[in-house]
Amino acid sequence: IKSQINRPRSTIHNFLQRYKERGSYKNLRISSRPPLITKHDGQKLLYEASRDRRRRPFSELRNKVVPTVLVRTRPRLTAEAARLRLAWALAHADWTKEAFRKVVWSDECTAEKSQDPRTDWVFRTAHEKWHKDCVQTYEKGPGAKFMVWPKSRGCGPGKI
Secondary structure (H helix, E strand, C coil), X not given: CHHHHCCCXXXXXXXXXXXXXXXXXXXXXXXXXXXXXXXXXXXXXXXHHHCCCCCCCHHHHCCCCCCCEECCEEECCCHHHHHHHHHHHXXXXXXXXXXXXXXXXXXXXXXXXXXXXXXXXXXXXXXXXXXXXXXXXXXXXXXCEXXXXXXXXXXXXXXX
16 A cells, blocks of 8 residues: 555544544544744743743744733732731731631722833743742732722622
8 A cells, every 4th residue: 555655654544444433534623822922932932031030022922922910900009008918817817717708808809091101011820820930919009990899708709
């Protein structure tokens, strides 16, 4: 057969093996979209990103074929806020689950209408997402934003 159709022996073997297993010579449908980057490109990207743990500027990696992620930021925790949090935790250390379920928890949630000027695009591995060296802190400032106060209790979320 090899000499008649001018194909490698391995191709003919794989074709016959597939026909024996499935009863058809057709390829199976691909269940998902193929990856955008190859394994080699991914390894190369990880190498480039790991050279500077804190951040890799987007401009240096823009020519690589890679999905982008938004850098994680959080407000700077001041010494006073840390002291108050610790004092609250120590004061409530002996509370039971039932006692905590009676509390209505709320927190302000702020969303900015405009593009955030602090946005930086960086590349990190999944385990570095909240690593101390990989999180940028920032000072809160004015901007075009709105605020809501959601609440929840031990029995579930409340209305905004």
